[in-house]
Amino acid sequence: MTKTIAGLDIARRIEQTIPGAVEGAIPEAATVKADKLAEVCTFLRDDPELKFEFLSSLTAVDQLEYFEVVYHLTSIRLNQMTAIKVKETDRENPRVPSVTPIWPGANLQEREAYDLMGIVFEGHPDLRRVFLWDGFDGWPLRKDYLVGPGGRFPGLERFPGESQEPLGGRG
Amino acid sequence: MTIQAEPFVVNLGPQHPSTHGVFRLRLTLDGEKIIDADMVMGYLHRSMEKLAEERTYTQNIPFTDRTDYLAAMTGNLAYVIAVEQLCGIEAPERAQWLRTIMCELQRIASHCMAVGIFANDCGAWQTPVMHMLRDREKVLDLFEMACGARLTLNYMRIGGVSRDVPTEFMPAARKLIKELPKKLNEYEDLLLENEIIVERSRGIGVLTPEQAMAHSVSGPMLRASGVAWDIRKADPYAAYDRVDFDIAVGVHGDVYDRFVVRLAEMRQSIKILEQALDLIPEGPVHAQLPTATVQPIDQPVAPLAIRPPIGEAYGRIESPRGELGFYLVSDGSPAPFRFHIRSPSYINLTPLKLMSVGGTVADAIVILGSVDIIVGEVDR
Numbered sequence: 243m244t245k246t247i248a249g250l251d252i253a254r255r256i257e258q259t260i261p262g263a264v265e266g267a268i269p270e271a272a273t274v275k276a277d278k279l280a281e282v283c284t285f286l287r288d289d290p291e292l293k294f295e296f297l298s299s300l301t302a303v304d305q306l307e308y309f310e311v312v313y314h315l316t317s318i319r320l321n322q323m324t325a326i327k328v329k330e331t332d333r334e335n336p337r338v339p340s341v342t343p344i345w346p347g348a349n350l351q352e353r354e355a356y357d358l359m360g361i362v363f364e365g366h367p368d369l370r371r372v373f374l375w376d377g378f379d380g381w382p383l384r385k386d387y388l389v390g391p392g393g394r395f396p397g398l399e400r401f402p403g404e405s406q407e408p409l410g411g412r413g
Numbered sequence: 414m415t416i417q418a419e420p421f422v423v424n425l426g427p428q429h430p431s432t433h434g435v436f437r438l439r440l441t442l443d444g445e446k447i448i449d450a451d452m453v454m455g456y457l458h459r460s461m462e463k464l465a466e467e468r469t470y471t472q473n474i475p476f477t478d479r480t481d482y483l484a485a486m487t488g489n490l491a492y493v494i495a496v497e498q499l500c501g502i503e504a505p506e507r508a509q510w511l512r513t514i515m516c517e518l519q520r521i522a523s524h525c526m527a528v529g530i531f532a533n534d535c536g537a538w539q540t541p542v543m544h545m546l547r548d549r550e551k552v553l554d555l556f557e558m559a560c561g562a563r564l565t566l567n568y569m570r571i572g573g574v575s576r577d578v579p580t581e582f583m584p585a586a587r588k589l590i591k592e593l594p595k596k597l598n599e600y601e602d603l604l605l606e607n608e609i610i611v612e613r614s615r616g617i618g619v620l621t622p623e624q625a626m627a628h629s630v631s632g633p634m635l636r637a638s639g640v641a642w643d644i645r646k647a648d649p650y651a652a653y654d655r656v657d658f659d660i661a662v663g664v665h666g667d668v669y670d671r672f673v674v675r676l677a678e679m680r681q682s683i684k685i686l687e688q689a690l691d692l693i694p695e696g697p698v699h700a701q702l703p704t705a706t707v708q709p710i711d712q713p714v715a716p717l718a719i720r721p722p723i724g725e726a727y728g729r730i731e732s733p734r735g736e737l738g739f740y741l742v743s744d745g746s747p748a749p750f751r752f753h754i755r756s757p758s759y760i761n762l763t764p765l766k767l768m769s770v771g772g773t774v775a776d777a778i779v780i781l782g783s784v785d786i787i788v789g790e791v792d793r
Contacts, residue, residue, distance in 0.1 A: 244648035270725050295626050299727065299738050299755035312740065314727050314755075318626060318642045325727070347629025350763050358462070373455035373792055382463055 244316075247292075247324040255292070256282055271312065271325035276338055279328055283344045286315060286326070293317045294324065297341070300351040302359040304385045309336050309361055330361065340366040358383040420448060423774065427456050431534055431778045434788030440769070440777060447777060450769045452762060457792040465752040470496050470571060470719045473752065478565035480754060481790040483526055486519035486556075487732035489569035494650055495728025495739035496571045499721040504700050508573035510693040512651040514586070515559070515568060516730075517682040517689070521593070522552040523733035524675045524682075527785040531672055532604060534782035535613040541604060548596050551589050558582050571719060573699035583690060590686045597679055605673070614668035618768040618780035621666060628764040631757050632735025633678060634784065637663035637670040644731040656688045668783040675785075718747035725751075734758050734785055758790040 247255075253264045253272035263278035274282045286294045294315035303310040309330045316323050330336040340363035342348045352363040353372040360381030363369055371378065380387050423440045426432035435456035441449035461480065465473045477488035490512055497504065504512070526549060529542030553563040559578045560568040568575055604610055620630065625638040635642055643660045645653040661677035663670030702719065721743040729738035735757030742751035761784050769777045 297629050298729070298736060299740060299753070301740055301751075301753040301755075303742055303751045314738070314740070318640060318647075321647050323648075345629065346627050347760060347763055350759060351629075354759075358460075373458040375455070382460055387463075 245320075245322040247322055249325065252286075252324045252326065255289075256285065259285055259289075265329065271327045273327045273329055276328050276330065279339045279341065280344065282326070283313075283341050286324075287344060291320075292322075292324075293319050295319070295345075297345040297347045297351075298323070300341070300348050300355065302355040302361050302383075304359065304383065306385055307331070309333075309338075309359065311338050311355065311361065313341070336361045337364055338362070339364050340369075342366050360384065418444060425774075425777065425781075427453075432781065432788075433530065433786055434791075436781075436786065436788050436791065438765075438777065438781065440774060442774070445773045447769050447772055447774065450766045450777065452765060454759075454788075455792055457788045459793065461793045462752050462754065466749055469747045470721070470749065473749070474569065474571075475565065475567050478567055479789060480756060480793055481732060481734065481737070481758065481787045482564060483787055484519050484523045484733045485564065485566040486515045486568060487730060487737060489566065490516055490651070491728055491730045491732065491737040492739050493569045493571050494730060495726050495741050496719070496721065498726035498728050499724060499741055499743055500571070500703070500719065502572045502700055502702060504573045505697045506652075506694050507577070507696040508698045508700070509652045510689055511574050511578065511698060512569065513653060513656070514686060514689050514693070515556075515574075516651065517685045518552045518555060518586070520682045520733045521679050522549045524679050525549040525552075527733070528600070528604070528672060528675050531779070531782045531785070532607075532610060534779050535610045537604070537607065537609050541600070544596075544600065544603075548593065551592075555582065555586055555589065558585065570699060572702050573697070577698045583693075586686070587690055590683050590690070593683055594680070597676070597683075601676060605676070610672070611669065613775070613779050614672060614783070616665070617668045617772065617776050618783060619665065619667045620764060620768065624764065624767065625666065628767070629760050630735070630764060631761065632731070632733070633661075633671055633674045634735065634761055636661060637674045638666035639664055644729060644736060648729070650730055652689065652692075653685075655692065656685045658685050668779050671783040671785075720745060720747055729755070732757060734787065734790070735761055754790075754793055756790045756793060758784075758786040758788075759793075762786060762791065 249267040249269055249271045253267035257264045260281055263274050263282050265273040265275050286292050294317045296316040296318050298314040298316045301312050311328045314325045328338055330338055338361055352366050355361050356369055357372045357374055420441050420443050425438040427435040427437040437453040439451040440447050461476050465476055477492040478485040481488050525545040529545035532541035556566055557563050560566050620638045622638045622640045625635050641660045641662050658681045661674045663674050723745045725742045727738055727740045729736050737757055738755035740753040741749050744750040768780050
């Protein structure tokens with residue numbers, strides 16, 4: 243069975259080695275500061291007790307007030323998993339350091355996140371649109387893109403009869 | 414005298430049989446040698462992630478058929494496992510075994526296609542693939558028996574499977590897995606030492622274990638590089654912790670080993686099926702969903718919708734192509750707030766340039782064939 247290292251535990255481990263790198267933690271993931279990301283990722287990859295040499299998944303989430311880039315990491319040698327996140331509050335020009343130099347497997351996944359969510363990964367060797375064509379207007383996976391009936395922003399209900407009260411938590 | 418030659422660009426695809434769908438590869442060549450390979454994707458992009466964020470959790474299951482359309486069962490399962498993690502639901506025992514049986518049948522069907530088309534790419538034109546399509550049809554007949562569909566199956570449900578299999582299913586499945594080893598012997602006799610395949614694929618497109626792991630390559634491609642990593646063993650889901658099987662591992666990490674690993678995995682799938690058909694218990698195939706997650710939307714004719722609690726989950730399984738993961742974020746509403754597919758076809762393409770540069774155009778075709786991409790899953 244894969245051992246899942248909870249967000250709080252991984253946050254503690256990171257904080258012990260790189261003080262000031264952790265911004266917060268939830269049970270699923272630890273949030274790290276963007277300017278320390280490269281340092282944290284190198285530590286997670288090379289630490290003999292963590293050995294997260296395999297980047298399972300990289301994706302971005304539009305949390306309305308901020309963007310979140312989520313990294314799911316796997317250690318094949320030690321059979322364990324964890325997740326870290328980075329927050330970016332600038333909606334106009336979101337920039338997050340690239341982890342492609344650390345895990346080459348992030349290459350296409352960062353391009354996808356750039357293409358659909360518009361997050362610029364600084365230091366990426368070849369950041370271009372991947373599914374959409376160059377010159378496509380907008381970033382489709384953002385919550386404010388093409389809000390038709392059922393969109394998340396004012397007035398329109400997504401499902402018949404759903405209450406119009408604003409949703410709690412992340413919504 | 415030296416001949417001055419300028420590099421020139423060859424477009425492979427998007428409409429070309431060797432690209433397995435609408436996928437385009439721009440090769441920059443110096444004579445016959447590849448000096449750069451650029452992938453152009455998106456011809457089949459349907460923005461599934463955006464679509465799924467506007468639909469309920471149950472309505473999203475058919476989308477997962479249409480990403481990896483050669484392995485709809487595993488697509489379904491990865492998604493429902495992620496939703497079950499989010500809601501804290503566990504499927505009943507019989508459903509877990511049915512899932513295992515269906516996924517292994519799907520793996521056989523998918524690998525039949527992968528191996529057959531790969532032989533096609535090598536130049537063994539059409540004969541092997543026809544043999545394999547013949548056997549894949551028999552698996553599809555079983556699926557038709559179980560859920561009425563052959564390709565887009567939509568069989569798994571959150572908390573179980575859509576319906577129990579009919580009484581004829583088990584004898585038919587037993588008959589098929591009795592026949593299949595003979596067919597596999599036939600394939601192995603036909604292909605394993607086939608001059609065409611060996612010459613075209615040995616030592617081509619080599620990935621070392623370190624390179625494969627660093628490039629997030631998963632599935633048969635990773636195992637062909639000698640890394641014994643299989644989520645069915647490492648992080649068992651469904652009923653895989655109760656069956657005995659081996660991980661097929663390659664040695665050289667070249668195109669030939671990927672092909673051999675796929676053939677070996679079909680044998681292991683038969684081994685799993687033999688055990689699963691004996692061990693499957695009777696019982697319900699669908700869990701009672703907790704009332705907190707199924708709430709009527711306030712309306713006279715209230716449709717039921719699953720509302721997972723606020724949170725997030727990453728569910729992953731071993732699909733025929735590698736680690737298929739679904740990352741879901743719930744805000745407590747009937748639709749996922751974020752729906753992300755970690756698709757193995759797409760991510761396995763990452764080292765394509767690394768593998769092709771230095772080879773010839775003919776090598777690029779077999780390398781792409783050995784990745785076994787499904788463009789529906791690459792572009793989503």
